[in-house]
Structures are given as structure tokens and as C-alpha cells.
Amino acid sequence: MFHLFSHCWSWLQAIQEPIRKVTLLVLGLDNAGKTSVVMDLERALAGEVLPAAQPGQTCLRVDRFEVTLVDLPGGQRSRSAWRSHYSTAHGLLFVLDSSDLARIEEARKVLSRVLSHPDVSGKPLLLLANKQDAAAALLPCELIERLSLERLVNENRSPCRIEPCAAKRGPPAGPGRATLQGLRWLLRAAPAAPAAATPPGPGPRAARGRPPARRWVRVSLGACPRPPPRPRPAALAPTPRRALAPAGTRRPPRRMPEAARGRRARTGRCGPAAASRPRRRAPRAPAGGRGR
Ligand SMILES: Nc1nc2c(ncn2[C@@H]2O[C@H](COP(=O)(O)OP(=O)(O)OP(=O)(O)O)[C@@H](O)[C@H]2O)c(=O)[nH]1
Numbered sequence: 001m002f003h004l005f006s007h008c009w010s011w012l013q014a015i016q017e018p019i020r021k022v023t024l025l026v027l028g029l030d031n032a033g034k035t036s037v038v039m040d041l042e043r044a045l046a047g048e049v050l051p052a053a054q055p056g057q058t059c060l061r062v063d064r065f066e067v068t069l070v071d072l073p074g075g076q077r078s079r080s081a082w083r084s085h086y087s088t089a090h091g092l093l094f095v096l097d098s099s100d101l102a103r104i105e106e107a108r109k110v111l112s113r114v115l116s117h118p119d120v121s122g123k124p125l126l127l128l129a130n131k132q133d134a135a136a137a138l139l140p141c142e143l144i145e146r147l148s149l150e151r152l153v154n155e156n157r158s159p160c161r162i163e164p165c166a167a168k169r170g171p172p173a174g175p176g177r178a179t180l181q182g183l184r185w186l187l188r189a190a191p192a193a194p195a196a197a198t199p200p201g202p203g204p205r206a207a208r209g210r211p212p213a214r215r216w217v218r219v220s221l222g223a224c225p226r227p228p229p230r231p232r233p234a235a236l237a238p239t240p241r242r243a244l245a246p247a248g249t250r251r252p253p254r255r256m257p258e259a260a261r262g263r264r265a266r267t268g269r270c271g272p273a274a275a276s277r278p279r280r281r282a283p284r285a286p287a288g289g290r291g292r
């Protein structure tokens with residue numbers, strides 16, 4: 001009864017909450033899959049797509065949020081235009097091509113530059129480790145290492161969560177649960193006003209060049225799937241045992257135990273069937289004969 005009452009109370013509170021407008025920037029290198037991720041989300045929330053104010057923007061209704069996703073081109077020349085959007089953003093959705101190992105370092109530098117901007121520091125970051133369907137894709141836990149993510153977000157005091165996804169090859173129903181869960185986390189973590197994200201204290205500029213005084217945030221890992229089984233190279237494939245024994249080192253044939261040999265001589269039979277044949281018991285003494 002108490003549970004029912006508390007559920008009703010929280011439901012009433014939820015529907016009374018005003019709808020919040022949140023702007024999220026979708027950033028990442030070119031070819032990372034930003035537009036694919038946005039399209040994937042649009043497919044998943046098909047009934048909740050609202051008319052967008054400008055081209056390149058997507059408006060969605062997620063729970064009690066009215067979300068504007070601003071998909072910015074990731075080419076090197078376009079990145080300088082990102083800055084003009086920082087002040088209006090409540091949070092960031094950074095898409096990473098997890099299979100493009102040659103560009104991980106470039107992605108790290110770009111992410112570091114974005115997070116250290118004074119208009120971004122302190123705002124929440126959802127990192128989508130995209131293209132997990134590719135054989136060479138790094139897992140989120142491997143990406144945390146490669147990007148020095150924990151240090152990066154601690155230095156800039158940005159709450160961060162990382163989720164694996166495959167925007168292009170996801171299930172036909174839409175993005176994996178992880179992408180939507182990540183989006184919901186980002187919305188909850190977003191500050192009420194885009195300008196009020198940076199917490200009080202020395203800013204990232206002042207803190208630059210020395211380690212952070214304490215751990216500000218931890219990277220929260222979504223679902224970290226197990227690495228898919230990689231095909232074994234032929235050199236490591238198990239070799240049949242017989243081929244391992246070089247000529248001349250073969251075991252000598254096992255000698256038949258003395259008892260079995262004697263039995264074969266007596267019965268004319270051999271082999272395991274004969275060896276395991278139960279021995280004929282000695283005839284029992286007639287009942288009542290014992291103790292006499
Ligand atoms: N295998 C695979 N390919 C993907 C995935 N997501 C996107 N792609 C492919 O990656 C390429 C780039 O995708 P886009 O979504 O256009 O990338 P973008 O980040 O928007 O690129 P720019 O707009 O140029 O910055 C396309 O060929 C997509 O089909 C994925 O999850 N798996």
C-alpha cells in the first residue's frame with residue numbers, strides 16, 4: 001500500500017515537472033558517425049520528433065525534455081565553427097569511430113581542446129564509442145585508456161559517461177539500449193541553464209599545467225561488452241597431437257599385463273572386453289554349511 005502511494009506520488013511529481021529545453025552539441029571527427037547516431041535516435045523516437053528550428057538541428061521529446069541536437073560537421077576546417085555553439089549548449093555528445101585506430105590520438109586532442117574551453121568546462125559529456133560492429137573496434141574500457149579520459153574529464157570537471165554503440169548496424173528497432181540510456185543520463189546531468197555549468201573554484205585555465213587537486217568526476221562506463229572472439233592465427237592453431245611426435249620417438253606399444261596374457265592363453269580371448277569380463281565367482285558354499 002505504501003509502495004503504491006509512493007509510486008503515485010512520484011508519478012504526480014513527474015507530470016507536474018515543467019518541460020525543460022536542452023540543447024546538446026553532437027561533435028566528433030569527420031566520418032565518426034555523428035549524423036548516423038542522430039538519425040538512429042530519430043528512428044527510435046519516431047513519434048517524438050518535433051519540427052526543427054534550423055537545418056542541421058533535430059528536435060526530440062525525451063521524457064520531460066525537449067531536446068535540440070545540433071549536428072556539427074567534423075572536418076578539420078569546420079571545427080573552428082564549433083566554438084560559436086558552446087555557450088548555448090547544456091551538454092556534449094561526442095561520437096568516436098572506435099575502429100579507426102589511426103585517428104584515436106587526433107580525436108583525443110580534439111576532445112581535450114573542446115573540454116578545456118571555458119564555455120564547455122563542467123558541462124556533461126556523453127562519449128559514444130561508435131562502430132562497435134567493426135572487427136577492429138576498441139572497447140569502451142580500452143578507449144578510456146587510449147584517450148586518457150579520466151584525467152581529461154577530471155581536469156575539466158565534466159561529468160562523463162561512455163557507451164558503446166553501432167549507429168549503422170544497430171537493431172532495426174533503433175539504437176541499442178545503451179545509446180538511449182546514455183542520452184537520458186546526459187539530460188539528467190545537464191545544468192538548468194547552459195551558462196551555469198562551471199562549478200565554483202579555480203577554472204580549468206588556472207588548473208592547467210598541474211594535476212587536479214582531487215578527483216572531480218569518474219568516468220562512468222555503460223555496458224562494456226566482452227571482446228568478440230578473434231580468429232586464431234594459423235601458427236597458433238592447435239596442432240594434432242600425432243603430428244607433434246617426431247619420427248622415432250613414438251611410444252612403444254603397451255605391454256599386456258602378465259595376468260591378461262595368462263588369461264588369453266587360457267581363454268583364447270583378448271582385448272578390453274575380455275579383460276573387463278567379470279571373473280567367475282567361486283561356487284558358494286551351500287546354505288547352512290558355514291560355521292559347521
Ligand atoms: N560499420 C559502421 N559504419 C558506420 C556506423 N555508423 C556510421 N557508419 C558509417 O560511417 C560513415 C560516416 O558516417 P556519418 O554519420 O556521415 O559521419 P559524420 O560523423 O556525420 O561525418 P561528418 O558529417 O563528415 O563529420 C558512413 O559511411 C556511415 O555509413 C556504424 O555503427 N558501423
Ligand SMILES: [Mg+2]
Pocket residue numbers: 034035036071072073074
Ligand atoms: Mg555528418
